[in-house]
Amino acid sequence: MDDEILVLEKDVEAVLARSYPKQDTRNDDKYLACVSLTDLLRWLAVPPLYTTLRVNTTAVTAIEAKELLKAELKKAEKEVIVDLPCGMAVLRGADVFKQGILGAPSTMLAGERVKVMADVDGSCLRGFTKEYQGRKMYVGTGVSTVSREELFCTKSETLRGVGIQMTEALYQAPSLSNTLSSVVFPQNLPSVICGHVLDPKPGQTVLDVCAAPGGKTTHIAMLMKNQGRVIALDKTTDKVSRIQTSVDNFKLTCVETFAFDARKAAAQDAEMSGGPPYPPAMFDCVLLDGPCSALGQRPSVRNKMNASTLASFPKLQRMLLTTAVSLVRPGGVLVYSTCTIPVEENEDQVAWVLDTYPDMVLERQTPHLGGCGLPHTQLSETDRSLVQRFGPSLQTDEENEACDTDTIGFFIAKFRKQITAS
Ligand SMILES: C[S@@+](CC[C@H](N)C(=O)[O-])C[C@H]1O[C@@H](n2cnc3c(N)ncnc32)[C@H](O)[C@@H]1O
Numbered sequence: 067m068d069d070e071i072l073v074l075e076k077d078v079e080a081v082l083a084r085s086y087p088k089q090d091t092r093n094d095d096k097y098l099a100c101v102s103l104t105d106l107l108r109w110l111a112v113p114p115l116y117t118t119l120r121v122n123t124t125a126v127t128a129i130e131a132k133e134l135l136k137a138e139l140k141k142a143e144k145e146v147i148v149d150l151p152c153g154m155a156v157l158r159g160a161d162v163f164k165q166g167i168l169g170a171p172s173t174m175l176a177g178e179r180v181k182v183m184a185d186v187d188g189s190c191l192r193g194f195t196k197e198y199q200g201r202k203m204y205v206g207t208g209v210s211t212v213s214r215e216e217l218f219c220t221k222s223e224t225l226r227g228v229g230i231q232m233t234e235a236l237y238q239a240p241s242l243s244n245t246l247s248s249v250v251f252p253q254n255l256p257s258v259i260c261g262h263v264l265d266p267k268p269g270q271t272v273l274d275v276c277a278a279p280g281g282k283t284t285h286i287a288m289l290m291k292n293q294g295r296v297i298a299l300d301k302t303t304d305k306v307s308r309i310q311t312s313v314d315n316f317k318l319t320c321v322e323t324f325a326f327d328a329r330k331a332a333a334q335d336a337e338m339s340g341g342p343p344y345p346p347a348m349f350d351c352v353l354l355d356g357p358c359s360a361l362g363q364r365p366s367v368r369n370k371m372n373a374s375t376l377a378s379f380p381k382l383q384r385m386l387l388t389t390a391v392s393l394v395r396p397g398g399v400l401v402y403s404t405c406t407i408p409v410e411e412n413e414d415q416v417a418w419v420l421d422t423y424p425d426m427v428l429e430r431q432t433p434h435l436g437g438c439g440l441p442h443t444q445l446s447e448t449d450r451s452l453v454q455r456f457g458p459s460l461q462t463d464e465e466n467e468a469c470d471t472d473t474i475g476f477f478i479a480k481f482r483k484q485i486t487a488s
Pocket residue numbers: 257275276277278279280281282283299300301302305326327328329355356357358
């Protein structure tokens with residue numbers, strides 16, 4: 067995978083080069099350990115190792131959802147095990163070559179739709195027939211061009227050509243978005259963490275400022291046990307209908323959705339009931355998971371965004387932050403998150419909130435599975451330790467206890483508005 071690297075426009079790369087060193091500084095005592103820009107771009111070019119799903123626990127338990135999902139996926143198609151290099155090639159858009167196939171069901175014929183799984187630990191033996199129980203990673207779905215018999219009754223040296231023609235590209239492949247949509251919602255791990263960090267309680271009034279397609283909205287409503295009031299805004303009716311679909315799928319009734327420019331969602335003389343705008347200090351919790359440059363999305367091997375588009379996000383985010391801060395009640399919580407990596411959209415925005423609104427303070431997050439904020443930013447060392455940044459790890463996979471923080475690039479800050487004596 068070492069040859070894959072995210073190619074950015076030169077001016078955008080220059081912006082990132084301000085925060086990420088040219089060389090890896092992990093062995094250099096003079097610097098705080100920091101991943102190099104090259105390593106970051108390499109990390110962004112490959113997909114996260116895991117696909118995560120959040121369970122609708124108002125409908126089923128996590129164990130029940132797992133069983134339902136297993137049965138659903140089993141129904142889908144037969145499973146072929148390929149070696150890891152072959153699996154990685156598939157993630158880069160290749161078909162499966164016959165020599166890369168390790169295991170296939172005894173009934174597999176040419177022309178059958180099959181699910182392709184990569185053998186993560188390299189422990190599957192060639193010619194395996196049963197359902198492989200080792201660690202495996204879904205890399206796509208395709209159509210076999212050979213039967214199992216042809217594959218394994220031929221000398222491996224003489225096996226040539228494509229064995230499985232891939233039909234479903236890369237990571238969209240599991241098409242889980244339409245699978246058990248009342249039971250699970252495909253959502254990356256940091257986004258799931260966002261809901262828990264916000265920690266809304268039943269009966270509270272919560273605002274999801276930029277909510278489409280509603281991943282975090284449904285999580286918030288679920289954590290509130292569908293009791294209280296969740297207001298979900300996004301800027302177009304089209305986007306809002308996507309939130310509504312997510313809400314309806316989960317049969318949640320405490321969510322109100324509105325198409326509205328969230329920059330204008332606070333007004334002194336507004337009413338608390340009905341749609342926006344709303345009066346200041348109305349909400350117990352506010353989530354701003356707003357527009358960002360989305361440079362944390364993986365896999366991504368080419369991004370054509372230019373520096374002026376990149377530079378437009380911090381301004382918009384500050385307008386939304388201004389509204390979000392004003393709508394949180396004293397004692398209430400504001401969570402700010404992005405799925406991007408530039409300091410300007412993350413640590414710098416947090417520092418700006420702390421500077422501009424002295425009543426907003428950072429709070430420790432639970433759970434905290436990501437790393438700290440980047441070093442050498444406007445944040446103090448203490449504040450840096452309070453934010454969560456998901457990015458390439460400085461540790462090797464063996465040093466990491468689990469690789470399940472191999473996620474998309476993401477950033478989370480949790481503020482609490484102080485109650486000031488008036
Ligand atoms: C990162 S996405 C939100 C994802 C969502 N929180 C979730 O978890 O499903 C950012 C959203 O911000 C919305 N947005 C951008 N500008 C906005 C504005 N001025 N008012 C409301 N929503 C806005 C975009 O339409 C987009 O849907």
